[in-house]
Amino acid sequence: MTPCVDDYFFQHRGHMIVVTGGTGFVGREICRALRAEGLPVRAVSRTPSTALPPEVEFFPADITQPDSLRHAFHHAQAVIHTVGIIRESSSQTFSQVHLEGTAHVVAAARAASVPRYLHLSALGTRPLAASRYHQTKWEAEQIVRASGLAATIFRPSLIYGKGDASTTQLATLLQPPLSWLSGGFLPIPGGKQATLCPVSVASVAESVVRSLGQSQAVGKTFDLCGATTTLGDLALAVAHALGRQPTWVENNPDIILLSIPWLWLTRRKPILFPIPLPLCRLFAAVTERLLPRPPLTTDQITMLEEGQVGDSEPARQLLGFHTPDLSHGLAAYLAPRAGGAADRRP
Template structure:
């Protein structure tokens, strides 16, 4: 498994181990994860990907690596496209291949994140492997980056809560538990080969409703002030000059596009319990980074 030490990776490792699978946890440092043996793996290096997979001799490869923001040393192209290319080349013929993409993945997207996710999907579909692609929406759970940090900072930093535009952009957040169960479930369901599944939760929220839920979980009642999109269009690129911008141009593009889809057929195929955001959010914001 690639990306095993990340937020999603740790949950998928735990679920696979719970179901009795032997797991080799691939990461750059090669540390053990939740009882799974660690393997050094840098997906941007073809030789590293091949060594890691050969060491594990797997029946299945789970590719989870993804980044939400680019840095000087890490680009979407390298992490999403070249990383996927290397993992596909290293996967033994006949092995199952499970791929984490993202809702909204599209090579034509204005967001480089979504565009490179779409390019990676195209590589998977043309690989000749027994693949399954998952496209999660915003994923919530202990230690998540969006609800536990980005949205939390947005509603707590200033005396008011800034709302992007009219706040009507739709989202359907999905729990990390549901995501992990879907990945593990695909390994025992041959009918999922060659299929792409959106992973979304039981309820749809507008961006404004997410702000309200975040405030409710934190026990605060600040006024919400809409910020016109033309002003945001000017401000967000300027924020990119900050050492750690509160929102990147890619994240902004994805927020404006929304992030939602029906939770079927994944809900039925994998028997997902569909955990609710409202139930988990108080614990997330109190334990968030």
């Protein structure tokens, strides 16, 4: 990465950069990117992780417990807030994590006189959003804007990379033993109607770190997104990255069910097919009542119905944002090795 010419942070490397959620999927990558620039990093999280670079300082804290943050930002030159959840549970709600958590982090940053604050939100965040996820993300952004901190907000789309919650799960479902249990069939919610703009986690981390040295980024909100695709095409791309030769069957679920024996005998596996989103919503509504952790939530279906649309041109112009072609990005961590096993590189 080439730092900016006027980059105070890269020129004065004695200052600590704090990453909340530093042991999470995105937080870890940001910690690695900061360390690659020789910057001292403190990861704030509830639990430690062996996946962090050894030079990263760990500070145990819970953003929903403000007292635990009292000393987390000591001597910090910048705070990068990455904590968020995509589904609620009995112990973690969107309001607790996105609203209260952000308010606590902002208050602690102000108390520590932190001069720079970077905030990870989500693409689709806006006033009067349909999903509760995006509603609370918007309210969290408003807390940041009203804080008086020198803040920059990022709205990444679906973030993919090794250890993510989307492509990694798809890869697991497309491979043995789960593919044996499913007979090689995999339903895709919304199929090729649900639009996405996947972005690599490395690209997100690089843009976040670059913004530290950009005074022009203060007060700005940046979309970080890749080329538009669909959930169906993403699943096909994951299968191809794994070295599989999938079959896409575009038909109604009832017809596909009747055709399972013929499809299984005549088509290459895995066999992927769409499930209409109204049917997915019904399934999600039922499982939300029956299961403590349903595979799909109605809030997620709402976001799939809306699709993802973003404009990353401002980030490209100011921060040099770039995300690789989806097939190349997936192959970097999913492509089989010579022995046939999926890539397990760190």
